[in-house]
Amino acid sequence: MSGPAVFLDRDNTVIEDPGFINHPDQVRLKPGAARAICRLREAGYAVVVASNQSGVARGLINEAQLAAVHRRLRDLLRREGADLDAIYSCPYLAGPDAVVEAYRKNSDLRKPRPGMLFKAARELDLDLPRSWMIGDRPTDIDAGRRAGCRTILIAGSGPGVDNAETGLEFRAVSLAEAATIVVEQTTPPADSGRDQTGGSDPQAVNLLTEIRDLLDRQHRAERQEDFSFLRLFGTLAQMLAIVMAVWGLSAMFESETVDFAVARFALAGFFQLVTLTIFVVERRR
Ligand SMILES: [Mg+2]
Numbered sequence: 001m002s003g004p005a006v007f008l009d010r011d012n013t014v015i016e017d018p019g020f021i022n023h024p025d026q027v028r029l030k031p032g033a034a035r036a037i038c039r040l041r042e043a044g045y046a047v048v049v050a051s052n053q054s055g056v057a058r059g060l061i062n063e064a065q066l067a068a069v070h071r072r073l074r075d076l077l078r079r080e081g082a083d084l085d086a087i088y089s090c091p092y093l094a095g096p097d098a099v100v101e102a103y104r105k106n107s108d109l110r111k112p113r114p115g116m117l118f119k120a121a122r123e124l125d126l127d128l129p130r131s132w133m134i135g136d137r138p139t140d141i142d143a144g145r146r147a148g149c150r151t152i153l154i155a156g157s158g159p160g161v162d163n164a165e166t167g168l169e170f171r172a173v174s175l176a177e178a179a180t181i182v183v184e185q186t187t188p189p190a191d192s193g194r195d196q197t198g199g200s201d202p203q204a205v206n207l208l209t210e211i212r213d214l215l216d217r218q219h220r221a222e223r224q225e226d227f228s229f230l231r232l233f234g235t236l237a238q239m240l241a242i243v244m245a246v247w248g249l250s251a252m253f254e255s256e257t258v259d260f261a262v263a264r265f266a267l268a269g270f271f272q273l274v275t276l277t278i279f280v281v282e283r284r285r
Pocket of ligand 1: 010011012013135137
């Protein structure tokens with residue numbers, strides 16, 4: 001069954017954007033990016049970077065250098081306990097700026113076209129209508145919208161970004177805030193919390209349910225048995241306390257010695273104390 005994903009633009013979304021990065025040492029995570037990616041994965045999303053890398057077509061970086069930059073990106077994320085499910089990048093560019101002829105082409109992979117998202121969906125079995133695209137440019141939002149994803153623009157207060165025209169749903173000041181939006185907007189499955197067996201075999205579920213009910217009944221019976229015993233013992237103690245108290249009173253009225261009366265009242269007090277002790281024990285159970 002296909003699952004949802006969050007597609008992330010790379011530059012100025014996950015990492016700082018000093019210009020065309022062509023060396024691993026230039027990779028710097030944006031503050032809070034690793035934690036945001038962790039939260040998205042914990043919420044059940046695959047996290048996939050989708051990045052235009054026309055620097056390859058422009059001759060500013062080659063594919064091997066780009067791979068090294070991405071290894072560095074993943075290393076930095078893993079150091080903070082995060083990771084990516086995949087990184088997709090488009091090295092192509094149309095027009096005369098593409099000085100490397102092999103990469104000069106008007107590719108469907110290049111945002112704002114949705115090709116990278118479609119390719120990821122095919123290869124990773126992703127559910128695009130339940131997925132999100134997060135990026136810092138209108139081209140990111142356009143690609144997400146054209147792929148049928150929900151969209152969040154980071155720091156998207158600039159001109160030319162109109163919600164109605166671009167299909168933009170949310171704006172955020174950072175990837176951390178965008179992750180919060182995604183998590184808050186994520187509706188748990190209707191049966192979550194009820195079916196805790198993860199879709200196990202129904203017969204096994206029934207068997208486990210029967211065992212649980214049997215244990216519950218046995219536990220209740222044991223509690224009932226103990227309760228009755230305590231109650232009987234407490235009742236006897238209470239009766240003895242009353243008998244001793246009455247007997248002590250009769251000793252006083254029948255002119256018996258004071259010592260007899262005191263001894264009987266003492267016994268009455270003892271049995272009353274036993275009764276109260278049993279009462280407290282029973283309440284704590
Ligand atoms: Mg960007």
